[in-house]
Amino acid sequence: MEPQRRAPKVEFLYWEGCPSHPEALELLQEVLAARGIDARVELREVTSQGEAEALRFPGSPTIRVDGHDIDPAGADARPALNCRIYHLPDGTVSPVPTREQLEEAL
């Protein structure tokens, strides 16, 4: 019998001032469901610059799986209340991560 995999800890940090977080959260939940991962997504709203710095929040949304940012390349950007930039494989940018980024992280 295959051992049951521990559900990862999934954190979803967002700032209400950026409109991308509902789409990103929906995508995250779709990927979790598609992979059969029964993980509770811990939502955390970031509301101040001080909080952004304390949480090392490089922009909204920021998603961490077991403490690891799903896009390590962007994780060290200056903490700020802004929309996060995700760089896509085709060279364009997006305010939400790709499905592939999420799948890889999970």
Next chain:
Amino acid sequence: MTTAPQFDLEGVDGQRHSLDDYADADVLVLIQSCNHCPYVQAWEDRMSAIQRDYGDRGVRLVAVNSNDADAYPEDSFEEMRSRAERRGFAFDYLYDPSQGIARALDAERTPEVFLFDRDRRLRYHGAIDDSRNEQAVTQHYLRAALDAVLSGSEPPVAETMPVGCTVKWRR
């Protein structure tokens, strides 16, 4: 706000640009913009394309960055110059450190479009089109409004909801 506000701002080309400097333009499109926002970055090639496609029809597209560069250093004038050069912007890109234009336009988002006709009356306000993903666009709001105004008719849609980052106001 129903008419174009007066302005006199420095552009990334090193020149001052005032509303009167665009007097020859049949249509003036002001776009509240900035450097750091991924929504702006997703749309900026389309902004250049619109300027190239409509430039010889009397359209001037002017992007204005009013964000607080102290809090968001990526939006400093130097960074604006660097980005405009790197990305080959086909449109003027002006710096509004007093945030006067953003206030006069009552702008909330970047990017946010304000299209003014020959008499500098506001004829379209809102989004450039209906998707940050160029491949998914079905409604070309700004292009449709330009076609309408240039042909002397009403834009099919005069107002849409701009989608993007918030204007970063000084505190």
